[in-house]
Amino acid sequence: MPYMQKKGGGNIAPEQFFAGPRQMGLQSGLIFNFTDISKAPNTLLAHTLITVAPKDKQAALIDAIYAAFFEHGQDVGDKDTLLKLAEDVGLNRDEMARGLTDPAVQAQVKAEAQQAHQLGVSGVPFFVINQKYAFSGAQSPETMTQILEQVSSMQR
Numbered sequence: 001m002p003y004m005q006k007k008g009g010g011n012i013a014p015e016q017f018f019a020g021p022r023q024m025g026l027q028s029g030l031i032f033n034f035t036d037i038s039k040a041p042n043t044l045l046a047h048t049l050i051t052v053a054p055k056d057k058q059a060a061l062i063d064a065i066y067a068a069f070f071e072h073g074q075d076v077g078d079k080d081t082l083l084k085l086a087e088d089v090g091l092n093r094d095e096m097a098r099g100l101t102d103p104a105v106q107a108q109v110k111a112e113a114q115q116a117h118q119l120g121v122s123g124v125p126f127f128v129i130n131q132k133y134a135f136s137g138a139q140s141p142e143t144m145t146q147i148l149e150q151v152s153s154m155q156r
Contacts, residue, residue: 024140030066036073045100046076048109049083052099053091060089130155 064085068074086096
């Protein structure tokens, strides 16, 4: 909890700071247990693991990583935690461990992170449409629909 209080700037009561994201999450079927999050992990390994996972397992792996962090406060920057999550979704631990140390994959993930930084991504969620239009932050379904309709009308 101290980490998340600091993240909120200390100016807002923790429950007030967490209420919005928690409410939006519940509307989408997501659980945010902010009180169990003790630090912001470096997610480079998590992104690398997702990259090396077979395409048909990536969605399940992403869901497992999100649940580990947001619901259970686990360190998703820890190699052993990530490999356990990979096993839990049916991936071979040894293959995934090799993938995590593959220099080519690491370079790819770092290049994608650099590209995101150049686009102005400083947090998640962040959306890029047609590699031209971008918006950030958790938005209501109505707001997202409006943005998509506006982009669509500009493409005509």
